[in-house]
Amino acid sequence: MMAQAFDARRMAEAVAEVRYRMEQAAKAAGRDPGEILLCAVCKTRTPETIRDSAALPVDLFGENHMQELVVNYEASAYLDKPVHFIGHLQTNKVKKVVGKAHIIQSVDSLRLLEAIDKEAGKQNLRQDILLELNIGEEATKTGAAADDLWPMLERAAGLEHVHVRGLMAIPPAFDNGPESRRYFAMLRELMEQARARHYENADLDILSMGMSGSYEAAILEGATLVRVGTAIYGERYYPNRV
Numbered sequence: 001m002m003a004q005a006f007d008a009r010r011m012a013e014a015v016a017e018v019r020y021r022m023e024q025a026a027k028a029a030g031r032d033p034g035e036i037l038l039c040a041v042c043k044t045r046t047p048e049t050i051r052d053s054a055a056l057p058v059d060l061f062g063e064n065h066m067q068e069l070v071v072n073y074e075a076s077a078y079l080d081k082p083v084h085f086i087g088h089l090q091t092n093k094v095k096k097v098v099g100k101a102h103i104i105q106s107v108d109s110l111r112l113l114e115a116i117d118k119e120a121g122k123q124n125l126r127q128d129i130l131l132e133l134n135i136g137e138e139a140t141k142t143g144a145a146a147d148d149l150w151p152m153l154e155r156a157a158g159l160e161h162v163h164v165r166g167l168m169a170i171p172p173a174f175d176n177g178p179e180s181r182r183y184f185a186m187l188r189e190l191m192e193q194a195r196a197r198h199y200e201n202a203d204l205d206i207l208s209m210g211m212s213g214s215y216e217a218a219i220l221e222g223a224t225l226v227r228v229g230t231a232i233y234g235e236r237y238y239p240n241r242v
């Protein structure tokens with residue numbers, strides 16, 4: 001009980017700190033802090049911890065694994081806040097995510113795009129999505145190549161049950177320095193190009209980029225949604241990792 005109360009207090013302080021730094025970065029960029037959403041990335045955390053954090057000023061949650069999304073969703077861990085899916089999504093897991101995630105941020109192939117559209121059609125809804133790009137060009141990272149953005153937007157224009165809301169990327173892990181900013185600027189430029197092309201069925205108002213070590217840099221480059229895990233919940237513990 002003591003440990004839990006302490007964790008909740010520490011988490012409240014951590015969220016306040018992140019919020020403060022987000023606001024400072026927004027002001028430094030001449031932006032309205034109110035236009036930037038804080039996504040609490042709650043992978044590996046318990047439903048109790050997630051519920052405690054849902055009472056804090058975070059705007060939404062981010063989940064990486066279908067199983068965790070389902071468990072936390074069914075436990076009402078997010079209270080009344082939206083949850084986004086931000087992890088790599090296999091087409092055979094689409095069924096469990098469509099309709100639960102308010103936005104699927106990690107759409108990185110035509111095949112996945114079509115699978116989501118098909119499932120959303122079955123559930124009779126229109127699924128909001130972001131297209132995830134690999135702007136770091138690292139073999140280990142997920143996301144479509146920047147060139148694949150155009151075919152994906154063309155395909156999405158003809159689909160009835162998806163709605164493209166913007167772009168997402170996980171660039172190579174740098175801090176708030178110039179290297180991060182360069183990648184974030186690349187994503188912002190792609191978003192601007194995509195907007196200028198006026199695709200049907202694409203209302204590109206969400207730019208999801210920046211994590212615990214880099215969210216200020218991302219905000220300076222135009223992020224409208226930052227995904228923060230460690231800076232809110234502390235280090236993650238993976239029992240099966242060495």
Ligand SMILES: *Cc1c(COP(=O)(O)O)cnc(C)c1O
Nearest residue numbers: 041086211212227228229230231
């Ligand atoms: C884990 C994760 C984050 C958060 O990373 P932290 O460094 O813990 O803030 C953000 N985005 C994605 C896609 C992630 O998988």
